[in-house]
Amino acid sequence: MFLFRRCSIRVITSSRRSTPVQAARLYSAERLEKYDAPVSADDDFSNVRREEFKSLRIAILGLPNAGKSTLINQLIHHQVCASSMRKHTTRMACRAVLHTDTTELVFVDTPGVVTTQEVKRHNLESSFQSDPEVALKQVDVVGVLHDVSRSRLRQEILPEVLNLLKTLDSDTPTLLLMNKVDQIKNKRRLLEFVNHLTGENGWQNFADIFMLSALNGDGVSDLREYLLVSAKPRDWDYEKDTLTDQKPEEMIIRIVRASLLDVLPAEIPYNLNIQMEYYNVCEDGSINTFVLIECPSERLYKLILRKLKSKLRYMAEKVEQTLSKNLQQTVRVRLVFQPKRVT
Structure with a gap:
């Protein structure tokens, strides 16, 4: 399990916005100061309780069979997203939900990103192209799941994925989630992959980079904790016991x-x-x-x-x-x- 934080990249960028984690920590500190004030008998405690709820909506984007559904199932501790060892298992977007006492994480599992030619060749549903586009407009964070075990594509983010990332609002954080790192024997090579994926021909706006093995669960808890800390103060989208939006x-x-x-x-x-x-x-x-x-x-x-x-x-x-x-x-x-x- 590895976690890379690209602090140096943040320093040299012109943006002075805090990262989601920093913003979450700042918010927590401000709330502690707020509760130093005396409590009145007339205070509306129902509003205070609502303010303590937080949520985060996350889209997981990637090529077919990169492990998106497997990762989401690991993150929420339930197999609500259908997964297999074959491509095109996920044919339309669905949501998987994790609740803690005060925080809700809503993951959007999207079909693998494909070209128009692939849709025609394999007679795929229109959702393969429409669902990822729609999902990116509805979330707070986008995770790009990249399969480093595929030798031909491990150092390249395909144009279809880059084109989707370019449609994001400038304030939407993106995470590089490098999956199946357990299959790379020489771990130094992972740094080479990072340089290519975040270089001129890749995506230079990743806020953070995680090294994962979704199937084995390596690195998943670090990613889950990162997302929980990054959650925004607001009401939940789903009831406490909800695991998915699927019937x-x-x-x-x-x-x-x-x-x-x-x-x-x-x-x-x-x-x-x-x-x-x-x-x-x-x-x-x-x-x-x-x-x-x-x-x-x-x-x-x-x-x-x-x-x-x-x-x-x-x-x-x-x-x-x-x-x-x-x-x-x-x-x-x-x-x-x-x-x-x-x-």
């Missing part, structure tokens, strides 16, 4: 799709049509659901059954465990495969 049905579909991406080869899982056929909340709060997975052909249907015969029960159990933890209720999932219906 349970949406979460079930996304997690089933991610599970299929991990167990099926090549392009097969991308061609499946996953539908919620039945969803019911029982009197005890538990959930029964029936997920229909439609295969585009009879041949593919038989191939999938052969591939999944030994894995289907394990996959369903894993999906149930994840959903039960997220929804804090018992969830029973039945996965049914069938060839595409002929109309």
Whole structure:
């Protein structure tokens, strides 16, 4: 786990604005001075309580399969963002929420940044291009997750990402989140990567740089603490127990799709049509659901059954465990495969 603070870069820039962390510390100090004053019996304590609440909205931006969903799940201690080892798992933006006693962090998990050509080639939804743009306009901080394990791209921020960063307001802080650093044996090389990513051909406005391994959790607690300290005094967007803005049905579909991406080869899982056929909340709060997975052909249907015969029960159990933890209720999932219906 590593954390780089680019203090020297801040000194030589013309801006004299304090960083989010400095602003948060200054705010805390001012509040301590405020409470040195005598308390009157007529004081409105409800307003004081509201003022103590803080929140921060963070967008995580990056290329497909950089580890955005995995990082957010680690940050909030729940697997609410569907994640897999394959690209294009996240197909539209969703929000994941972490609450402490006084602070709310709202993370926006965005689809991987792609080109217009990739959208056409892979028949991707328009959300792959629209959702990152919309998310950047709604947040306080933007984290650029960069996968340093990809040898061809580890020293380069692609133009598609840079173009999105250029649309930000000048006062929106950006963080460079270098992921999968555990796969780099020579740690000195990480400094070389930093110089390239923040140089003339990179993004020179990063406020801070974090070295992470989202999968292993290395460096995640430092990033979480940094964001908590950077939160702004304001009311929360969500209730205390909220983990995500996704409906349970949406979460079930996304997690089933991610599970299929991990167990099926090549392009097969991308061609499946996953539908919620039945969803019911029982009197005890538990959930029964029936997920229909439609295969585009009879041949593919038989191939999938052969591939999944030994894995289907394990996959369903894993999906149930994840959903039960997220929804804090018992969830029973039945996965049914069938060839595409002929109309």
